[in-house]
Amino acid sequence: MHIRLILKFCLNEGIEMRVCLIAEGAYPYVTGGVSSWIHSLITSMPETEFIIFAIAAERKQQGKFNYKLPSNLLAVHEVFLDTHLEKQAKWGKRFHLTPSQKQDLFALVSDDEPVNWESLFNLIRSKQFQNVDEFLSSKDYYDIVQHLAITKYRNVPYTELFWTVNSMILPLFTIIREDIPKADVYHAVSTGYAGIVGTLAKIIHQKPLLLTEHGIYSREREEEIIKANWVKGCFKDLWINYFYTLSSSIYSLADEVITLFRKNKEIQIELGCREEKIRIIPNGIEVSDYQNVIRTLPEDRIRIGAIVRVVPIKDIKMMIQMFALVEQKLPTAELFIMGPAEEDSDYYDECIQLVEVLGIQNIHFTGMVQIKDYIGNLDFLILTSISEGQPLAILEGFACSKPYVCTNVGGCQELIAGNEDPYGPAGYIVPVLDYEEMASYVLKLCENEQLRKQLGQNGFNRVNELYKRSAFIKSYKQIYARLGGETIGRNRIRTT
Structure with missing residues (x-):
């Protein structure tokens, strides 16, 4: 665990409360998507203090932030999932767990019955679990796994x-053994590990x-595990059920659950979240931020982004x-893939090799760029994800009157086709893969400029x-005020 600490004299009479945002594999290490959403939320609420509880995979990411931290972000509490690799323990200790404690632990991995999260948290945070590795080298753990095997x-x-x-x-x-920073509202931006931290904070x-x-x-974890080579086939269901079990914790204990579009709400209900908890608040941007985006290159070829x-x-x-198929029929077409490649360097190398094997000439991996420097010169955009929420990238394209072709994942269908609104299609949806x-x-x-303009205008x-950032920010301000209220004192030094 590492805490980036920022001391602030809170003399601003507008400060209302402190919110702890809990994120896994996102802000402030990764740009785009959920990270952009978090950054927009923080910067749009200068009267509110924020703490980030950041869960990252590896300690080597420590302090390597890809955002300039806003002044109202007091601290980044960093937690790394590989920390346990540094610890050692002796084998064979007996923890003398009670039958109910053993059942809590077994429920976590067996998917046989709901987990008693409060009881499980109390056990894992107790003094006898100070060395987690020691438990996982104990006779009690052996008994639990043996029962699972049988x-x-x-x-x-x-x-x-x-x-x-x-x-x-x-x-x-x-x-679970981490210290949880104090705040007036805890806000997890996913289930999984972030959801566990949020549930723990509430308790x-x-x-x-x-x-x-x-x-x-x-x-999303299910889709990854099905395709993963690192999980043997006989253990795929074990891992998949485990992640569903983790998600159940925050579904049951959250005061409110926000999703971005109707399809997600239906899935959350299916997974056990009570419908009355769920509210839809779509992502938002301000089109005025893109009003100066213009074309600077000649219209001598089709540029796709x-x-x-x-x-x-x-x-x-x-x-x-x-x-590759497009280039065969239209050799002057170009594709600009705009985004970081460092997150999974092996996958990036595989993509480069595929480009070479297919003999493609006009794909450009730009790396991290200012999108506004590129998007004005693009004719339209594409997205090929196997899973999404409600992509901000599509909203950015629409703000510049650029149509989209994308896979039928997440909220893409609603963005492209609309949700019974009068604006018409803004592109095309295709099946995954x-x-x-x-x-x-x-x-x-590529072949129809007038069609591109019409679809782009529909998207704009x-x-x-329907997708204004001001509306999205207003909704969250109201939620924070309702849940947390004005509970923070003023005119004092703040630390975490």
Whole structure:
């Protein structure tokens, strides 16, 4: 754990409260998407103090922030999931757990019954669990895994099951033992580990808990695990059920749950969140921020853009395969993939190799850029993700009157086709992984300038009327005020 600490003299009479935003694998390490949303939320509420509880995969990310931290962001509390690798423990200790404690631990990995989260938190945060690795080397842990083996995994080598469960719960236990900064409202921006921290904060500090779910975290983990090579087939269900179990914690204890579009709400209800808790608040931007975006290059070729991180969940390989078909029929077309590639360097290398194997000439990986420097010269944009929430990248394109071709994930259908609004289609939707159908729509747009302009205008009208940042910020200000109230004193030094 590491805390970046900022001391502030809070002499501003407008300060109302302190909000702890809990994020996993996002702000302030990763740009775009959820991170951009968090940054926009903080910078748009200067009267509110924020703390970031940032969960990252590796300690090597410590302090490597990709955002200039706003003045009302008091601290970044950094937690790394690989911290446990530094610890050692002796084998064979007996913890003398009670039957109910054993049942709480078994429920966490068995998916047989709901987890008693408060009881489990109390156990893991107790003095006897000061060394988490010691428990995972204990006879009690051996008993739990043996019971799991007997009841569910008789045909699986015990040693493999033992280490699989160990790798699942060790990062979780490490997070649960973390100190939770004090705040007036806790706001998790996903379920999973962030949801666990939010649930823990609510139980420890007895403060309101808010969840905003952009994409459905457990569904995204399921998709990744199904495709993952690092998980053996016999253990895929174990991992998938585990992430659904983690998500259940915040669904049950959150005071309010925010989602971005109707389809997500239906999934949350299906996963056990009570409907009366859920409210839809879409993402938003201000089109005025893009009014000076202009074309600076000659209209001598078709330029296609993708505002996207180069990571597997964005399926850049499908994008490359699609563009190979486009380039064969339209050699003057160009594709600009605009976003960081450092997050998964192995995947980036695989994408470069695929470009070379397919003999593609006109794909440009720009890395991290100012989107406004590029988007004016683009004719339209694409998105090939296998999972999304409500992509800010699409809203950015619409703000510049650029149509989109994208896969049918998350809220893309509503953005492109509308939700019974009068604005008309703003592009095309294709099935996930179907690069041939996407190529056909991309070529259709390449060949018809008037169609591009009409679809782009439809997108602009939709975002200008229905997806305003001011409306999104106003909604969250109201939620924070309702949940937290004006509980913070004034005219004193603030620390965390």
